[in-house]
Every structure is written in C-alpha cells, then in structure tokens.
Amino acid sequence: xxxxxxxxxxxxxxxxxxxxxxxxxxxxxxxxxxxxxxxxxxxxxxxxxxxxxxxxxxxxxxxxxxxxxxxxxxxxxxxxxxxxxxxxxxxxxxxxxxxxxxxxxxxxxxxxxxxxxxxxxxxxxxxxxxxxxxxxxxxxxxxxxxxxxxxxxxxxxxxxxxxxxxxxxxxxxxxxxxxxxxxxxxxxxxxxxxxxxxxxxxxxxxxxxxxxxxxxxxxxxxxxxxxxxxxxxxxxxxxxxxxxxxxxxxxxxxxxxxxxxxxxxxxxxxxxxxxxxxxxxxxxxxxxxxxxxxxxxxxxxxxxxxxxxxxxxxxxxxxxxxxxxxxxxxxxxxxxxxxxxxxxxxxxxxxxxxxxxxxxxxxxxxxxxxxxxxxxxxxxxxxxxxxxxxxxxxxxxxxxxxxxxxxxxxxxxxxxxxxxxxxxxxxxxxxxxxxxxxxx
Ligand SMILES: *Cc1c(COP(=O)(O)O)cnc(C)c1O
Numbered sequence: 376x377x378x379x380x381x382x383x384x385x386x387x388x389x390x391x392x393x394x395x396x397x398x399x400x401x402x403x404x405x406x407x408x409x410x411x412x413x414x415x416x417x418x419x420x421x422x423x424x425x426x427x428x429x430x431x432x433x434x435x436x437x438x439x440x441x442x443x444x445x446x447x448x449x450x451x452x453x454x455x456x457x458x459x460x461x462x463x464x465x466x467x468x469x470x471x472x473x474x475x476x477x478x479x480x481x482x483x484x485x486x487x488x489x490x491x492x493x494x495x496x497x498x499x500x501x502x503x504x505x506x507x508x509x510x511x512x513x514x515x516x517x518x519x520x521x522x523x524x525x526x527x528x529x530x531x532x533x534x535x536x537x538x539x540x541x542x543x544x545x546x547x548x549x550x551x552x553x554x555x556x557x558x559x560x561x562x563x564x565x566x567x568x569x570x571x572x573x574x575x576x577x578x579x580x581x582x583x584x585x586x587x588x589x590x591x592x593x594x595x596x597x598x599x600x601x602x603x604x605x606x607x608x609x610x611x612x613x614x615x616x617x618x619x620x621x622x623x624x625x626x627x628x629x630x631x632x633x634x635x636x637x638x639x640x641x642x643x644x645x646x647x648x649x650x651x652x653x654x655x656x657x658x659x660x661x662x663x664x665x666x667x668x669x670x671x672x673x674x675x676x677x678x679x680x681x682x683x684x685x686x687x688x689x690x691x692x693x694x695x696x697x698x699x700x701x702x703x704x705x706x707x708x709x710x711x712x713x714x715x716x717x718x719x720x721x722x723x724x725x726x727x728x729x730x731x732x733x734x735x736x737x738x739x740x741x742x743x744x745x746x747x748x749x750x751x752x753x754x755x756x757x758x759x760x761x762x763x764x765x766x767x768x769x770x771x772x773x774x775x776x777x778x779x780x781x782x783x784x785x786x787x788x789x790x791x792x793x794x795x796x797x798x799x800x801x802x803x804x805x806x807x808x809x810x811x812x813x814x815x
Contacts, residue, residue, distance in 0.1 A: 387426070387427075387429060387433060388427055390433040391423055391426045391427060391433045391436060392423075392433065392436055392437070394416065394419055394420070394423070397419045397422075397423075397436055397437050397440060398415070398416070398419060400437045400440075400441070402437075402441045403415055403419070403437070403440060403441065403444075406418075406441070406444050409448070410444065410445065410447075410448050411448065414444065414445050414448075415440075415444065418440045418441075418443040418444050418445075419436070419440040421439075421440070421443050422435075422436045422437075422439035422440040422443060423436055425439065426439075452780055453779075454466060454779075454780040454781065454782055455779065455780070455781040455782070455797055455801060455804065455805055455808065456470070456782060456796045456797065457763075457764075457781050457782060457783045457784075457791075457792035457793050457794070457796070457797055457805065458750075458782050458783060458784050458793060458796065459745065459746070459747035459748065459761055459763065459784055459791065459793030459795055459796065460747070460748055460749075460750035460751070460784075460796065461710060461713045461714060461747065461748070461749050461750055461751070461759075461795065461796045462659075462660050462661070462710065462749060462750045462751025462753060463750055463751065463782075463796075464552060464553075464750070464751055466782065467659075467666075468657075468659040468660060468666070468751050469658075469659040469660065469662070469663045469664060469665075469708065469709070469710045469751075470663075470708075470709040470710065470796075470798075471663075471664070471665065471698055471702070471708075471709070472663070472701065472702060472705055472706055472707070472708045472709060473706075474701040474702075474705030474706055475664065475665070475697075475698040475699075475701040475702045475705060475708075476698075477701070478697040478698055478700065478701035478705075479665075479694050479697055479698050481697065482693045482694055482696070482697035483694065486693050486697070488500060488501060488693040488696060489501075500690070500696075501520065501691070501693075501696040501700075503700055504520065504696040504697075504699050504700035504703070505518045505519070505520065507699075507700045507703040507704050508520070508669065508671070508699070508703060509671075510703070510704075511631045511632075511703050512631050512632075512643045512644050512647065512671050513644065514643075514644050514647035514648050515643065515644075515647055515654070515671035515672055516672065516673060516674040516677070517671075517672065517673070517674040517676075517677035517678065518669065518670065518671050518677065519669075519670040519677050519680055519681045519686070520658070520667050520668065520669060520670070520691050520695070520696065520699065521667065521668040521670065521686070521689040521690065521691060522666070522667060522668055522689050522690075522691060523657060523658075523659075523666055523667060523668045524625070524627065524629075524655060524656060524657035524660075524668045524669075525551075525555065525560055525668070526668045526689040527625075527655035527656070527668030527669060527670050528557070528560060528561065528625055528655050528668075529560055529563075529564055529685070529689070530668075530670070530680050530683065530685055530686060530689055531592075531623055531653060531655060531670065531680060532560075532561045532564040532566045533564040533565070533566075533683065533685050534679055534680045534683040534685065534686075535591050535592055535621070535623075535676070535679065535680075536561075536564070536566035536591030536592060537564055537565035537566055538565055538566070539566060539567070539589050539590065539591040540566070540567045540568070540569040540587075540589040540590050540591060541561055541566050541567070541568055541569065541590075541591060541592060541593075541594050542569045542571060542582055542585050542586060542590055542592075542593045542594065542620075543558075543561075543568055543569070543570060543571070543593075543594045543596065544570075544571055544572045544577035544581070544582075544595075544609065544610075545570050545571065545572050545573055545574055545577065546572060546573065546574050546575060546576070546577055546598070546603065546607075546609065547577075547594075547595065547596040547597075547598060547609075548568075548570070548596075549596055549598055549599075549600070549601075551599070551600065551627075552600065557596060557625075561594075566591065567589075569585050569589075569590070571584070571585045574603070575603055575605070575606055575607045575608075576606065576607060576608040576609075577608065577609055577610060578608060578610055579610040579611075579614040579615060579617075579618070581610075582610060582615055582618060583618055586618055586619075586620055590620050591620075591621075592620055592621040592622065592623045592652070592653075593615050593618065593620055593621070593622045593623070594622075594623050594624075594625065595612060595615065595622060595623070595624045595625065595651075596625045596627075597624075597625060597626050597627045597628070597640075597641050598755070599627035599628060599753055599754075599755065600755050601755050602755050602756045611649065612624055612646050612649040612650055612651050613649045613650055615650075616649065616650025616651065616652075617650075621652035621653065621673070621676065622650060622651050622652055622653075623651070623652065623653045623654075623655065624641070624646045624651040624653070624654050624655070625654075625655045625656070626641040626642065626643060626646060626654055626655070626656045627641075627656060627657065627660065627753065628640055628641075628656065628657065628660040628661040628662075628751075628753035628754070629643075629656040629657050629658055629659075629660045629661050629662035629664075629669060630642040630643070630656075630661045630662070631643050631644060631662065632644050632645075633645060634661070634714075636714060636715065636757075636759075637661070637714075637749070637753075637754045637757060639754070639756075639757075640661070640753060640754050643656060643669070643671050647671065647672055651672060652672050652673045652676055653670060653671070653672035653673060653676050653677070654669075654670075654671045654672055655668060655669065655670055655671075656668070656669045656671075657669070658695075658699055658702075659751075660751050660753050661710060661714075661749070661753050661754075662702065662708075662710075663702055663708025663709065663710030663711055664698060664699050664702035664703070664708070665694070665695045665698035665699055665702070666695070667691050667695050667699055668689075709796075709798055712798065713795050713796045713798075714749070714759070716761075716795055718744075718759075718760035718761060718762065721761055721762040721794045721795060722742065722744065722762040724762065724794050724799060724802060725742035725743070725762040725763060725764055725794055726742040727802075728740075728742070728764055728794075728802060728805065728806055728809075729741055729742040729764055731806055732764075732806060732809055732810065732813075735810055736813060737766075737809060737810065737813045739766065739767050740764055740765070740766055740809065741764070741765045742762060742763075742764060742765070743762065743763055743764075743765045743791070744760070744761070744762055744763075745761050745762065745763045745786070745791055745793055746758040746759065746760060746761060747759045747760075747761035747793050747795040747796065759795060761793050761794065761795040762793075762794055762795075763783075763791040763792055763793040763794060764791070764792040764794075764805075764809065765789045765790070765791055765792075766783075766789065766790045766791075766792070766809070767789065767790065768785060768788055768789055768790050769790075770783075770790045770809075770812055771783055771785055771790040773812040773815055774790070774792075774808060774809070774812050777808050777811055777812055777815070778808075778811065779804055779807065779808045779811075780808075781805060781808045781809070781812075792805065792809070
C-alpha cells in the first residue's frame, strides 16, 4: 500500500512540467514583459512545489503560476481608505487627483524640468510648479519646494540659524508623530533653541525678552495634532512680526488660503499677510498633493535657502514637481472633496451599498452614521459627520487582506467602513471587496 502511494507520488513528480516549458505559456511570456523574469519564475516554482506535494494536479501548474503572479512590479498595494481619517499617514496621506496622476505619468520620461525648450538653455528647475505655487499664494514673493515639511524646517534652521538661536514657545515644542520631535530636528541642524513662555501661555513680551544678537528667527509651530484648552495664550504672528527679527511659521497642513470648515487651521496667505517672513508646510496634507515641503515668503530668505548646499540634498524629483503643479492648478483634490462631502449624501451611499450587499447574501451589513476626522497632523479636534457600512468586527482583517485591500476602523465592536474618504466612483470596488470578503 505504502509502496503504491510512493509510486503515485513519483509518477506525479515526473509529470510536473519543467520551468522553461511552463514559461512558454503566453500569459507568462506577457508577465515577464510586465514584471521581469524574477517574480514570474518565483510564481512558477511555487506552483511546481505545490504539485510536488500533491496539492495540485501537474496540469494545473501553469494556471496556478498565473494566479500566483504579483499584481504589479512593486510591493506597494493600492488600498481603499475606509478609515474615516482623510489624511492617513500609514496610507500615504493625500490621494492625488486624476490630473496629478496624469502629470506624474507624463513626467515619467524625459521632461523639460530644467531646460528652456525655446532657447535650449538650462532653466530654473520646476519653474512652472513654483509659479503655480506663487499664483495661489499672492503674498509669497518667492517659493521653494523640498522633500517634506520636516525638510523645509531643517533647511530653514540650517541656512538661517546654524550656530545661532531660534526663539520658540514651550507650548509649541511638539512631536508630530512616531517619535518625530520637532525640537530634536531643529537642534540637529546646529541651531540652539531659546525656549520662552510656558506650555499653556506665551506672550509677545516673552519673545521680546529673549530676542538678542544671537537670534536668527522666531519660530511659530502650529500644534497640528493636539489642542490645549483652558487657561491659554499664544502670541500672534502680527505681534511677533513687530519684533524686528524674521518670523518663520510652520503651518503644517499646507492650507494656502483660509478654509471655511477649518477656522482654526492656519493658512499660508494669512500668515504671510500678518507679517511672517517665511511659511513652511507639507504638500501631502490639506493641500492634497504629493509628499513635499513648501517654503513660501520673503525673496531674499527663499533665495538664501534655495542656494544653500543642503538644498540639493533635499530637492524634489520631477514627478513631485509635476504632481504638485497639477494639484495647484487642476480640479478639486480628493482631499478637498472628502473634506466637503455632504453627510446626507454619504448616508445615501452607505444605504445604497448596504442594500445591494444585503441582496447578495451579506446579511449583517448596515448603514450607520459616524464621525470622520482630518488626521495626518491637521485640524485636531475637528470631526466631520460621516456615514459608514457597519460589519461584524472579524471582517476588518479579511477586508484588509483581500484582493483589493480595504482598511476600515474598529468602533464599538464593529468594523466600520467610513465613506468620507472613499471617492464615490470607488463604491462599486468597495462593494465587490465586501462581497468577496463575505464569500471567504
Ligand atoms: C506634519 C507636520 C510637520 C512635518 O511635515 P512632514 O511633511 O510630515 O515632514 C511639521 N510641522 C507640522 C506643524 C506638521 O503638522
């Protein structure tokens, strides 16, 4: 009996097709063009291995290898953000608009990022993106773009304050997330911090008393991920601008102009009008663009920063410049659309999805009202009325690991799929993902 089984196994092994034979399957030939030979061979070997263990018929090796192929050449998976956190740092913050995606695609080959095609002479790198930025922030005499918000601050501190002092309120010595502490970054550039005031109260007089020959600039940092309430006081940019040293304002979220739904969120234009010499911000928060850091303001200061040797180490690539410009000049960003989405309409979408899913066998799926947040270091304390699909909690993991990963949130023992950050055109994909989770 045992011998017979062994005989069958070795017979099966002999019938397993060789790698080069499997690779002649037209679907796998196409895959090599798309993905390169490495991942395709790995899929074939995995399928052969399964057949060797008897988990698969030898005839099924090619089909299985095709099924095992990675979807794309990279490891990053597109996911549906149903967390209800509009700018989720772990999900890459802002989702680019269709225009910005197209711009990235178009810039992927050779582009005129640093060449004037008319004259054939080298030109200012990313000039159209910088012009677009200044177009949106009229009070900025000049603009510069670096890798992210932290890089913008690092460049400002290095170029303007290395070996000198940055005056900063004790209430604004903040940690942005995951151990990133702004004071540590500033000190790492060789600047010294001159702390003034207290955690809850700092006045213009506190700043004035600390300013001296060693002062490079006063830094105002937006406490973008927490709120202090109660007996508090902070000096405004206008008061500080009267102190005769440059005021640098880290607004964080990248709002260029005031937003009616976010009255407490600082914006670049208002801060410059109030007298800030320089504003720093992220590109992938409320601005809704690619990861980058914006520096806006006084022409001499911006020139000093952009000509500093460190600027080269922090410069952005053409893809970022392309995405940023399209974000600035193009249609409404997904972030802006999510921010202003109408709560009743979100509820109607949730009800429609719940009904459609119920009709196809998902029996414990309900539409519920909930609250979304901005997240990503912006608008702390602001909640946005939203609507979600509510499912049994175990679905959270199943949905996350499905063919189209959906990331929801757990609340009250249920898995909520919040629709505020899900573009309406993704509703069908979301429904398909839930259906496939129900079947698994
Ligand atoms: C987010 C944030 C930063 C860091 O910006 P990154 O783009 O994440 O590097 C710095 N300061 C403030 C106030 C922020 O909100």
